Every structure is written in C-alpha cells, then in structure tokens.
Amino acid sequence: RAGAEMVESMACATVPKIVLxxxxxxxxxxxxxxxxxxxxxxxxxxxxARIGVMEGDSAIxxxxxxxxxxxxxxxxxxxxxxxxxxxxxxxxxxxDARYAAARGHVDAVxxxxxxxxxxxFALEATLSRSQHLPLETL
Numbered sequence: 001r002a003g004a005e006m007v008e009s010m011a012c013a014t015v016p017k018i019v020l021x022x023x024x025x026x027x028x029x030x031x032x033x034x035x036x037x038x039x040x041x042x043x044x045x046x047x048x049a050r051i052g053v054m055e056g057d058s059a060i061x062x063x064x065x066x067x068x069x070x071x072x073x074x075x076x077x078x079x080x081x082x083x084x085x086x087x088x089x090x091x092x093x094x095x096d097a098r099y100a101a102a103r104g105h106v107d108a109v110x111x112x113x114x115x116x117x118x119x120x121f122a123l124e125a126t127l128s129r130s131q132h133l134p135l136e137t138l
Contacts, residue, residue, distance in 0.1 A: 016126030021049040042122040045106045049097035056091030
C-alpha cells in the first residue's frame with residue numbers, strides 16, 4: 001500500500017522532477033523514484049551510477065532459473081556457464097552510466113564535484129515549469 005501511494009504521489013507531483021543517480025537505480029525502485037515513466041525534467045548520473053531494468057545477477061536468475069533448478073547443485077555445464085558469463089558481462093556494460101547517457105536515459109553524466117552547480121542550474125531552469133492542477137483532477 002505504501003509503495004502504491006508513493007507511485008501515485010510521484011505521478012501527481014506538480015513540482016520539478018530532477019533525478020540524480022549516485023549508485024544503483026534498477027527495478028521498480030528506479031521507476032518509482034521519478035524514473036523515465038514519470039517524465040522527469042532532468043536526469044543526471046555520477047560516473048558511479050548503474051542504471052537499468054535489473055542487475056546482472058537478477059537477470060541470470062530470471063533467465064536461467066529453470067536450468068539452475070533442474071541441475072540442483074550438480075556442476076554447471078560449460079555452455080551454461082558461458083551463457084551466464086555473457087549475460088553478466090552484457091548487463092555490466094548496459095548498467096554503465098555512460099551507456100545510459102549515450103541512449104538518452106540520463107541527460108548527463110556529471111562530475112561529483114560539479115553536483116551543486118548542476119542542480120542549481122536545473123532548479124533555475126525548472127522554476128517556471130511548475131504546474132497547478134485543479135483539485136478535481138487529482
């Protein structure tokens with residue numbers, strides 16, 4: 001219930017939405033905290049940011065869980081190990097902040113030392129963007 005209220009609040013928010021990802025941003029939490037579905041005004045990431053649908057280990061569980069369950073503690077076949085390693089490597093690459101920026105998932109990867117200036121710019125740029133929704137629309 002609390003999660004649904006959080007998502008509703010974010011969807012109905014009329015204040016500027018400025019996202020700064022410092023580290024991990026994946027799964028439902030990424031979307032709930034002003035992810036792209038909420039059309040944030042600005043999205044920034046530090047070079048340490050990891051942005052994506054899920055982490056590599058979660059993807060491996062999702063993709064290979066049936067095979068891993070079937071093997072139940074037996075040694076993994078080499079082809080399965082190789083496929084899992086490729087998947088993990090793919091997700092490591094896809095989660096990189098530079099990969100996200102190159103695909104428009106973040107507006108910029110910023111130097112942590114410039115965070116204050118970048119956020120000040122974003123706040124100034126969005127000052128006139130706030131909306132006032134009639135109460136009956138909420």
